[in-house]
Amino acid sequence: MKNILEKIIQEKKETLVKIKKNNSLSFLEEKIKTINTFLNFKDAIINNKKISLISEIKKASPSAGILVKDFNHLDIAKTYVDCGSTCLSVLTEEKNFLGKLEYIKDIKDKFTIPILAKDFFIDPYQILLSKSYGCDCILIIIAALDKKQADDIYTEALKHDLSVIIEVHDEKEAEAALKYERALIGINNRNLKTLDISINNTISIFEILKNHKGPLISESGIKDEKDAKYIYEKTGIKNFLIGESLLKSDNTAELIRRFTEIIQ
Numbered sequence: 001m002k003n004i005l006e007k008i009i010q011e012k013k014e015t016l017v018k019i020k021k022n023n024s025l026s027f028l029e030e031k032i033k034t035i036n037t038f039l040n041f042k043d044a045i046i047n048n049k050k051i052s053l054i055s056e057i058k059k060a061s062p063s064a065g066i067l068v069k070d071f072n073h074l075d076i077a078k079t080y081v082d083c084g085s086t087c088l089s090v091l092t093e094e095k096n097f098l099g100k101l102e103y104i105k106d107i108k109d110k111f112t113i114p115i116l117a118k119d120f121f122i123d124p125y126q127i128l129l130s131k132s133y134g135c136d137c138i139l140i141i142i143a144a145l146d147k148k149q150a151d152d153i154y155t156e157a158l159k160h161d162l163s164v165i166i167e168v169h170d171e172k173e174a175e176a177a178l179k180y181e182r183a184l185i186g187i188n189n190r191n192l193k194t195l196d197i198s199i200n201n202t203i204s205i206f207e208i209l210k211n212h213k214g215p216l217i218s219e220s221g222i223k224d225e226k227d228a229k230y231i232y233e234k235t236g237i238k239n240f241l242i243g244e245s246l247l248k249s250d251n252t253a254e255l256i257r258r259f260t261e262i263i264q
Helices: 004-022 025-033 041-046 073-082 102-110 125-131 147-159 171-177 200-209 225-235 244-248 252-260
Strands: 052-057 087-091 115-118 137-141 163-168 184-188 216-219 239-242
Touching: 004 125, 025 125, 041 052, 041 087, 052 073, 052 244, 052 252, 073 087, 073 102, 073 252, 087 102, 102 115, 125 137, 125 147, 137 147, 147 163, 163 171, 171 184, 171 200, 184 200, 200 216, 200 225, 216 225, 225 252, 239 244, 244 252
Parallel strands: 052 087, 052 239, 087 115, 115 137, 137 163, 163 184, 184 216, 216 239
Antiparallel strands: none
């Protein structure tokens, strides 16, 4: 039986075949020229001296099912922006996370905040596709790609002035990520093949990544400010990508406030 990541990647390949038929590279390049809302995602993280929250907008996930029944991406974005999130992560994968690239454009039309297109990037074509909706950063999941694919997508993203998060979830992937000197590195506390989760994953991998030039981000499984503070005290990492705990909270604004106050 295929693991979950392999299943999603196969589906993404099939989806891209259809999208490419209707959206040529020249069409996407012309579309990008009409957008004036681009921001520097990486600099927003670097220049923030306190906690950086990359707050995630997603309707569903394979591990949790439907997260938000009355889902409205603009309402969620407004709460995140109003409460001081540094950046947003917007799920754009349609089949498993019920995301849409259009969400990025909608949010950028109303709010000034850097946005990560959270998807499974397997083809350099997706760089222009995602940028044509206004994203500022893309994701490279090491576990999903071979070395050449990762290199090609990274190079294409930098060529088009996008920030890049290289996502790793074990020591081998962390070693491989070090060569991407201009990237941010996200340590995923969730194993994408099994969906098992532990925030100690950030701590165990940190030693390999601590001298990386770009910012480090702890991702997934961070339930509250106690988890974030635990990671910060063990590693000094102060950048967190947080989704489900914010989306499921009865008081998202208060939870964001508590996250941002772990560094006084």
